[in-house]
Amino acid sequence: MKKRGLFILAIFCLFAFSMYAQTKYTISGYVKDEKTGEELIGATIFIRELQTVGTVTNAYGFYSITTTEGDYTVTAQFIGYEPQSVTIALRKNSKSNFTLNENVNELEEVVVSAERQDENITKIQMGVEKINVKTIEKIPVLFGEKDILKAIQLMPGVKAAGEGNSGFYVRGGAADQNLILLDEATVYNASHLLGFFSVFNSDALKDVTLYKGSQPSEYGGRLSSVLDIKMQEGSNQKFGVEGGIGLISSRLKIDGPIEKDKGSFTISGRRTYADLFLKLSKYSSVNQSKLYFYDLNAKANYHINKKNRILISGYFGRDVLGFEDRIGVDWGNITGTLRWNHLINDKIFANTSVIFSNYDYNIHTDFGSTEGDIISRIQNYNIKQDFQFFKNSKNKYKFGFNSIYHNIIPGVITAETDYSISELDLPHKYAWENAVYISHEYKPDNLLGIEYGIRLSSFSTLGPGEFYSYNSSGETTYITTYGSGEFVKTYLNIEPRLAIKYIINTKSSFKAMYGRNTQNLHLISNSTSGNPTDLWIPSSNNVKPEIADQFSLGYFRNSKNNTYEFSTEIYYKYLQNQIDYKDGAELRFNESVESQLLFGMGRAYGMEFSLRKKYGKLNGWIGYTLARTEKKIDEINNGEYYPSKQDRTHDISIVGIYDLSKKITLSASWVYYTGNAVTFPSGKYEVAGQVVNYYTERNGYRMPAYHRLDLGMTLQRKKTEKFESSWNFSLYNAYGRENAYSITFQEDPSDPLKTQAVQTTLFRWIPSITYNFKF
Amino acid sequence: MxxxxxxxTIEAVFIFLFFSCEKVIEIDLNISEPKIVIESEISNQPGPYTVRLTETVNFREENAFPTLSKATVRIYDDAGNTETLTETITGFYNANAIQGTPGRTYTLEVTTGENTYKAVSTMPxxxxxxxxxxxxxxxxxxxxxxxxxxxxxxxxxxxxxxxxxxxxxxxxxxxxxxxxxxxxxxxxxxxxxxxxxxxxxxxxxxxxxxxxxxxxxxxxxxxxxxxxxxxxxxxxxxxxxxxxxxxxxxxxxxxxxxxxxxxxxxxxxxxx
Missing domain, CATH: 2.60.40 (Immunoglobulin-like)
Known part of the structure; x- marks a missing residue:
């Protein structure tokens, strides 16, 4: 594998070097946090004498700048840290590591983004949101549990999937169209407790980036977005303990050096105890129930020498739900990543990753005569090789490949008693996914920047198994049997990506992008909220890869010395092979679930506005999206375009954080969005002795508009070198808006001749309190 | 099951943990054209069997469903029996002669105005x-x-x-x-x-x-x-x-x- 990589590299270098003959040298190294020794991602390095020459550190804190010989002042800066400069006489290739100090005066430099000051204008990629983990601590949240996915839902162009739900929709894409990566491992179900918490414990996170527009070529596999989450490495300087105690959950983190300056580890855990409240109930059905989740993040890294570093990280999380000893349901994700960073030379950074991810659920029922288990699992093994070649100040290349083996157990039912339960083992699914990519970032001058690339992806459904073909009414027409490892169907896709920026002046820039994405794993879910038992199916002889082509244009403007950032983007997406469900589709434990699907096309377009204030006592943002998302499927609504479930015309989010004093921070967020498209009855009739709704079209109605105000306050206690602590208070849904979670139609209990619409609301005024500490 | x-289970957790509340709301639902509703059952038990014809109503209206009178309703089986049903009460059509027998396939034909509706069903x-x-x-x-x-x-x-x-x-x-x-x-x-x-x-x-x-x-x-x-x-x-x-x-x-x-x-x- 390595040989093949080097071979590609060799060809590449040959072509690259033949074009230049000037004497150039390379400055390279790492940018780190002084206190913890952790590498900083996305720190800016620039040469003062050459205004145009600069770069940012990669995901492992590495940078490399190549330029003509001379005497230079090289500066490293990262928001929230004091900039650092060194003078370098560049006569040969040289190393320069920076260790930055955290800015002490927090009050003036409240961080909303980890980006450099004018990043909004200067970066090539558009539709990228970098979320600072520190910021989200201040945003008020449900149950006081700070949550990265809830913070993301407040970004323009990103919409919450529903009340308390950690699912999100990006630019009209469904919740399963987001690639969620935790240290490069796919997270299949990012929800705890049916979506009220995400699986990401923010104590353990270092960097969170959401790509909602142009995804760089190294990413692939989902249509709408990539949420790339990186875990902290821990301090390689000293041991530390950090934690929080809340009404619903508590968490603890320990980190420290394995060997000072060379390696570190971190372990963080979290457990909810919501079920303790259930014990207070006087009903045995409630007080004998279980309901909790826990998760564990661990990571270690070690610098073997200056050129090689090993990182190992893992996540394990589980939800447990039990009901009176009769029913037990548990589900969760496991991920593991082993990485090897290797510096081939000062200009070429290589990373090899071996990744594992797993999601499964298990249901146990015991009703005396009826006892049995249901299990289901999705798993993948992934090898990924990436190279970054920092050729010179104008050219940067990225290339690599990726090979994933998927293994899905859709559902196994086993009986422990000999009757009442039908034993069942739905056919297991196997698939092999491969991709190679190359991209080139070219900055000819200070004003223009282009990043273009291509990703070639393949997806093969593998045997063994019987593969069914269906006719239009869903009946099996023929069955083909394949042996183990045989290729059933292979799809090849070419995914070009392009992003251009043009800086108009120091205050504003213009950007454009085009990108194609494909998706070969599809989440089959037809319930209002995502369920732990929703099923992932791979592309097959019946299900084709979903394809999205996105075009987007944007205008970016900063003012008042980069204090205010304004941006507006318009986008249009054309979608192929979109999936919807037949009327009356049976999606659970159905061997021929593919016969229950309908396929067609879709389109999504919209306009996003965002205004941020990044510095000062008051900071925050306002985001507004005007959008439409539609599908067109022959069998639905007479083949006309109809709104997708996640279609929302208006979406507004406002977040404000105000530092009242050094000790008190107040925060508020307000969201408003158009209700989801839903199917309501347009009439009723009587059949089999009951009144039944009469439906005339799919998604022809709207839920009522959703809006909510949350308030929060953080109280910093005395901070010493050894110990610091804070209290966090929050009030979810401060004005008690009764937002519709669902609407059902039923007989009026007081008048059987009437039918009424009943709205269910989940949360009104949820207060919470959390105590956080660090020593 | x-x-x-x-x-x-999922439902129960929600109700107990998250104090959900319900209220009746007003929703402006569309008006729809009345649609025919046919309910018909033939069994192996002695007849007469009934075919009931009604129509849909708009959601706001009372649960009083208009019946469809003066339709032509016919049932025949694969053994050569055929019968045109008689309307006894408005909207109710009775089959007196035909007898449900397991194994036979029955066809129902309803004609109202210009529309004809047909269904085929076999008795197991x-x-x-x-x-x-x-x-x-x-x-x-x-x-x-x-x-x-x-x-x-x-x-x-x-x-x-x-x-x-x-x-x-x-x-x-x-x-x-x-x-x-x-x-x-x-x-x-x-x-x-x-x-x-x-x-x-x-x-x-x-x-x-x-x-x-x-x-x-x-x-x-x-x-x-x-x-x-x-x-x-x-x-x-x-x-x-x-x-x-x-x-x-x-x-x-x-x-x-x-x-x-x-x-x-x-x-x-x-x-x-």
Missing amino acids: KRHILKF PPVNIDTLTVENTGSFGPAGNGETINVQFTDPTGKNNYYRFVLIINGIEQDGVFIDNDELQDGEIKNLLLTNYSENTKLNTGDYVTVLLQTLDKSTYEYFRTLRQISGSEGGPMEQSTSPANPISNINNGALGYFNTCAVTSKSIIIP
């Missing part, structure tokens, strides 16, 4: 109920003591047997669609709990309970399966389908309703 349990052989017992399912049963009727029957060997159960307590037919099939479990002894979570089907000592077991053909089963999806016997707010739709009818031309030719057996018990 498993499916129900899972749904119920009857299956007997072995036993009726009372099972305590704890909190998973109907409100109160958790007692539920368990039906045990023996599925004949060979796939494609479809069942519908009708629960009658003290002469009152209970709401809820109870169905089963042998797609996963062929030729075995089967047990089914007739639990209806949404309605109060609480059993009391002395109650006289009758269960009817209807054997259906596949298309009629599909109708009841998809009727159950939208009729509230399945799931609650959490599990609501995002795309509810009209049940898949075995009658063509866009008519609502069903044409059920079923073989019926029954058994009764008195709750101890």
